[in-house]
Amino acid sequence: MGTDLATQLRALRRDDWDGWYDNLIRAFGGVPEADEERELWNALTEFDRSIGAWDGADCVGTAGAFGFRLTVPGGASVPAAGVTMVSVAATHRRRGVLTSMMRRQLDDVRSWGEPLAVLTASEPAIYGRFGYGAATFQIHAELDTARVSLSVPDGTDAVRLRYAAPADALDTCEAVYARLVPLRPGMLARMPGWEQVGLLDPEKDRDGASALQCVMAERGGETVGYARFRVKPQWEPAGARGSVILHDLAALDPVARAALWRFLFGIDLTSTLVVGGRPVDDDWQYLVSDVRRCVPQVRDFLYVRLVDVGAALEARTYQAPVDVVFEVTDDFCPWNAGRWRLTGGVKGASCVRTADAADLALSVRELGAAYLGGVSLAALGAAGRVREIRAGALAEAAIGFGSVVAPWVPHGF
Structure with missing residues (x-):
């Protein structure tokens, strides 16, 4: 209409x-x-x-x-x-x-x-027709800390933890976050003012939980991580059954992260740790004694749209050599439609228009889904969303497009 x-x-x-x-x-x-x-x-x-x-x-x-x-x-x-x-x-x-x-x-x-447009969709069905593909996912869980134990790596005891007022610790927390941004696809560099989003703490949204709390992880005089969280007290005839609600956790190494997870597991008068919006490869899943009692659920989050196919594909690297010609359809942004030759590897890439025969045919939506390395082109091919024209091209491209760590966006917008 x-x-x-x-x-x-x-x-x-x-x-x-x-x-x-x-x-x-x-x-x-x-x-x-x-x-x-x-x-x-x-x-x-x-x-x-x-x-x-x-x-x-x-x-x-x-x-x-x-x-x-x-x-x-x-x-x-x-x-x-x-x-x-x-x-x-x-x-x-x-x-x-x-x-x-x-x-x-x-x-x-x-x-x-x-070259890119990204969004978090309240209704995922809406945005596919505009060329957006689901590119990152998040894990949500309720960890039964009364029944689930945590196995932490050597050195965890050397990490010192201390409480800090969230606003007072903000600059230090942001410095930790900034060091992590280049290490994981999907991370957003914090633009001026955006650091304040992590401090939003309206009382009406707490649902009986405490004001935002913050714990800093330190080692050798250096801040190596932080966690921001709330505690929701709850009592039953048998005793305390409170919850810890994680707001944000970031750390520079596995030992610092483990120290923070152990702290959250051990807060007095609580038996549940609620985590939401975490990366799908989050390390707590490999530290717990029984992941089933943590009830993990995976949900879609960031949708990616390639606005300029050539510039977008040139902007990233590829974990294995790629040399593939894509036949791209894009009804909403027709300047992207046609054949593009992508060549590259771990040191960089080139993506230019070509008249060569296509190896793979797909829409810009599938390119967006696969762009950050969290959705496999091979999986999209198995679903009939990518068509292989040259035998072997799909596997080659899928390996190249992958990411060693799962892409993740730490907050909405």
């Missing part, structure tokens, strides 16, 4: 923001945010990268794009548009408002010279 002729798109102005954001909140259920949250998102909004759909004086659609830098396989930090705050008023559904905003936004991202 075409765009509603009564609806106009335009860039967001500062005096539009309250109405624009109110439309977003209403679209996500209408529950007001705490003042501190609203103020932070106002401060983080990039007005020149945000658009609204307007029906007269009423805002009926919203979409923004943060200017991020995303770690890709090989460690490069690549410009990426962090698509965010997307909504359409229920009164204006099925009038083409979302499609028109996605069209405008991807044209803008291309004009900004950013």
